[in-house]
Amino acid sequence: MTVEAPFAPAVSHGRLIPVTVHFDDLDALGLLHNARYPLLVERAWTELWHEHGIRFDGDWVAAGDACNAVRELRIGYEAPVTSPGRYAVHLWLERLGTTGLTYGFRFCSADGTETYARGTRVLVRLDATTLRPAPWSDGFRAVARELLRPAD
Template sequence: MTVQPQSPSASTPVPVAGHGHIQPMTVFYDDLDAMGLVHNCRYAVILERALSEFWTGRGFSNKNGASNPDSFLVVAEFSIKYKFPVRGAGPVSVHFWVERLGDTSAVYAFRFVSADGATVHAEGRRVHIRMDPATLRPTSWTPPARAVLEELLLPG
């Protein structure tokens, strides 16, 4: 199956940060493929960095082991649709929000957008499951993490 990139003018309009969070990120030279485009696998890495920066800024960190029990989670699903290539190193924004919040899970939706917000480069979803470190079984979010996740929750 071949995916045809959309032109920037055909991209879905980027919503203002009225929901979710927009995390400015940097594409580095080593994120690029031989054609000077962000390599497909690097989108997952950049998304991981964006989510990590967001959560670390709110006191949830994995530095020196999990400093918070909600930091112990697994990614149960990751999907992405590529819309228009990111060319070269430089700024890009990752807009993410929570589409659905369960007792032990959170379903994120995300978009990679140009720094000016005019182009959607990729969009997708990622499912997190909070795990108990002792049993490796799903366990409920703590109230502090649930509060942050609810801030990201898509209205309605």
């Protein structure tokens, strides 16, 4: 009996988070609607941080590092997604600053080998009472460092 090696996703850095495209995510032409890509990326990012206990449950003060806002979103579409099914979002950090970060993402095949869209998003950590930039916690920074893309 032959034992196959476990499947290794095609990513050298960051994390590959599974996502599902549903029939109602498609537009009238049968393509994944352009507005769904950022939504699916957000869901993947949220899942990743939930794994580390970082979440928003309705209380901004208690949210800590989950109290943040998007400063910028850039996305480029490379190939159409033409059917519902299992896909993935590849997430990593490009930059980790004192109060902000830039993360990169790819919307891709479930194994990470095909790229349909890619982009970046800039987040700013906010103080819940003033809504001014605030530093990321040490715990957040420790987890975030693991997601940093290696320098080329």
